[in-house]
Amino acid sequence: MSHSFLRYTQCLIVGALPLSQAVSAAPAASTAAVAMAYPMTPDIWRGEKTTFAPDEAFPGGLMTVTEGYAETNAGTFAEGTVEFDIKALAYADTGILLHRRDADTAEFIYVRANPDCPAANDCVQYAPITNGRMQWNAYSRYQHSAPLVAAGWNHLRIVIADGRLRLFVNHALEPSLDVPRLQGLADRGGFAVKGPAIFANFVVRPDDKGSSAPPPVDVPQPGVVRHWLLGPVTPAPANGIPTLNDLPNTGWQPLEAEPDGLANLARAIPKNDGPRRQVAWLKVEIDAVADGARTVDLGFVPRAWLFLNGARVYGGENFYYPSAKRLAPAGRFAPDNARVELSLHKGKNTLVLATDDAWRRTDGTLWPDHYGWAAMARFEQPAGLTLR
The missing domain is CATH 2.60.120.260 (Galactose-binding domain-like)
Known part of the structure; x- marks a missing residue:
């Protein structure tokens, strides 16, 4: 794990402060959950078509992925909260891969940024990647409208707890996606992001598993071959x-x-x-x-x-x-x-x-x-x- 990752992480504390203020916050009390930040720098992320740039408005820098993926070599994730800002550069499946074991195994959460997102039922989607197959067309029930900005920054917060995934867009109180049970083959793994998009403010809170609201339940239907x-x-x-x-x-x-x-x-x-x-x-x-x-x-x-x-x-x-x-x-x-x-x-x-x-x-x-x-x-x- 790089020294820049450790330095940047040590100065981030979960609390009421927004990320831009949390960077300079004092150490938190022991009851607070520490946020692990992943700065947008080449020692943390790697991708074939990826560039990095400092920006005073983004303490961790900016990462632009013009095509394909950028993956991190810093740490793995099982449960908790992952949040970041994304600016999509095209109408495509841009987003994040969690529990990534390799190119063939991950949980994929992505956006199709367009002006119709608040009404369109395919604005955001969850799709497991298993055995190299990205199953967007098998899980249409896990796509939904979202309060997404078509041309600009959007904040995504993903909460995983007990195999359940919820996606919150732009600080909404209710999730745009609620997946009762993840369908991938790995229950922990690394991170990757997919372009074309710009990424910033990538933070992980392993101990923040959100509220305990009950998940939606699949009610068994008669006549189904199980x-x-x-x-x-x-x-x-x-x-x-x-x-x-x-x-x-x-x-x-x-x-x-x-x-x-x-x-x-x-x-x-x-x-x-x-x-x-x-x-x-x-x-x-x-x-x-x-x-x-x-x-x-x-x-x-x-x-x-x-x-x-x-x-x-x-x-x-x-x-x-x-x-x-x-x-x-x-x-x-x-x-x-x-x-x-x-x-x-x-x-x-x-x-x-x-x-x-x-x-x-x-x-x-x-x-x-x-x-x-x-x-x-x-x-x-x-x-x-x-x-x-």
């Missing part, structure tokens, strides 16, 4: 469309869905570094008390194929590009991206859901996906059904 079997991934067929001939014979393992029913394949399946896309297989047995038609809601990104008792009953795409391929909401995961009518027979029925990791680029080519990979099934009329 217990899947996940098969080994298989190579995507040459024509891109899997069939049951590709279904694995062995190697099936239990996969528990999240409380709302999302089966997170990006977290369960290792990173795909190869050029060939992969197909993931989910399976569940359904016992029906009688023959009859049932409606199942499907949520998925990016593509899905549904098979019932050996026959394909659905195939669909939920790409972001081109826009015509986007299912509501805007090419993101939702519990009801599609509705499928099923004809169940009395007794045992086998439902297989295949989904691949394809990402369609703007030029139309398909490549292994580095974004969300998820699926979900929910029966609208679950009475008389037992899901195994």
